[in-house]
Amino acid sequence: MESIPSTYTAVVLPDYHPNTIRAMLSLKSEQKEIRELKDDEVLIKMAAAPVNPSDIAFMQGGYNISKTTPVVPGFEGAGRVVAAGKSHKAEQLLKKKVSCFAQEDVDGTWAEYFITKEKNCIPLAEDMPWEQAACFAVNPFTAYGLFEEARIAKSTAIIQNAAGSQVGNFIRKLAAKSKVDVINIVRKESTLKSLQEEGAKYVLNSSEEDFEEKLREMSTLLNANVAFDAVAGEMTGTLYNSMPPGGRVVVYGGLSGNAVSQVDVLQVIFKNKILKGFNLNDYILNTGRQHFQEISDEIQRMFIGRELKTEIQAGFPLEKIVDALKLYLGNMSKGKVLLKPGN
Template identity: 50%
Template sequence: MKSIILPAYNKNIIRAMLSLGIEDVDMPQVGEHEVLVKTHAAPVNPSDIAFIQGSYNIKKTLPAAPGFEASGKVVATADSCKQLLGKKISAFVQDDRGGSWAEYFVANKNDLIVLDAQMDMDQAACFTVNPFTAYGLFEIALMRESKAILQNASGGQTAAFIRKMAEDAGMAVIDIVRKEEVKSQLMDNGAKYVLLENDESFEDELISLCKKLEATTAFDAVGGPLAGSMFNAMPADSELVCYGGLSGKAMSGLDTMDVIFDNKIISGFNLMDWKAELEEGAFESISMDLQKKFINHQLSTDIQGSIPLEKLARGLKSYISNMSGGKVLIKP
């Protein structure tokens, strides 16, 4: 079978991208509690970019196949999960033996979501990570009874899901983006409070909006000094939840006095930990609820295009130059 192969990690994203090749490799063998999946589509996510740069928390034995997420059909199974044969699934794969940027991959049965027959398979390719991340993050805002949410990387898909969940719940959202055109797109699509992080008036507007709307929960996917500005702008008793590090820079500039005297908190969110802490049956119930919303078109991931394995370099380039434009799908 054909698979994308990464020969070595490289901090330089252009070199890392150019080093990726397409190779004929052995079909992976299913182990205990595993299934073999024929890939329909696999997205390019920020975690994949960080992975090929060697800066993600998952490191595979090199040479390695990238790709952590996909949709597809189960074509072989271990004895313990024969009932999964032929099922349409979404999968999350961090296995050392392969990745989803390939014609086939193996996945543990616990890392699969068996899909409703009506689920669109392109949408299913991006189903296991971002919708659940947005759900888990939004639950935090609900639990904190926040009147408004503050978030950055707002042109991204996770942020878009959070915006939709907040809109449905009548909660205000302050969005932060780094490009003027992304600000215009979000406002054209109904986002009410969108700030451009490079504007001269950014800090003043941020402070004033956080105060006016009582934004007491913030979701940070960027880190660096922007995380500090967000933290400092929020009122007392606020929480900043970090779930991504897109800038590659450490959070900075946080006001120490706010932590000591204003009861402000910084925390982290990791989807896998969130999932592991759910009560039995809760994940399946959330998954069914989210799938219904995808089938009814209440939720969807923006997809900017699909490419075959052979055109990977072109696909990666278009995603990196326009991440807010939607996901690029790899279709082997």
């Protein structure tokens, strides 16, 4: 049995700060004590944990989850279970490789060790690479859940913004498998070029003057009836107004930091369109544990078979958290930045 130290290193956020730079610079790496496990909890020795947009919003106090500060950030990651509480389900996870996540008011994953409930762990096959495992619990399931909207709407074409993101990347793969066209919206020329180099057929730059006109033309031509919106703000209105009658916009992120706006009232009244939200938690709850396990196995096979892959741009030790965040914020479309304890 692996020996467990009494203390461990963790990144600590002293308090929320609406300014991203200040929140980032306030982070420290500190020693924390490992506490006793409750019956339904496990102790995970972390291998890697990513920085996600939700972590940035969380540090700013702008996410729908707020925890008691000081707190260790990080909503997901991967590692090996090295100790378990007394419940049968917790004990079953002992020594297993897991992806893990937690949204409760507890310390997060940016640490050498992470304590969470057994139900927040997804057991993984041993041949799942650690870096891919670290980013497995959130984005792949989000893309899968979102794409079900397109299946239900029998889409032959969809629209997505923040298309250089990892969720965007997965949606493109799922769409290609189902022969669904994707209109990809990005905000930088460099991202547009790299998506085109990867083979994406339809890519628009929202920073160009004629963007709205091109989007309307393209979505009408392809009959794009579902749009996945990670940006919100005025972009939601632009998507909504540009879609053919009967279209639906699914908002799943608020990257612009702005309220949904510019929805044309005539489109609402006369064009039978739908504006709705999506979040992974509700999707998992509605899916049920058994079906979620089946989806998890299916997605895991796609990762192990290299059909799906999270792009990783770099890994940093916990002590270099500020460098890690600077790199990520400087070019989010280049891939995930991981925190790798022990590196």
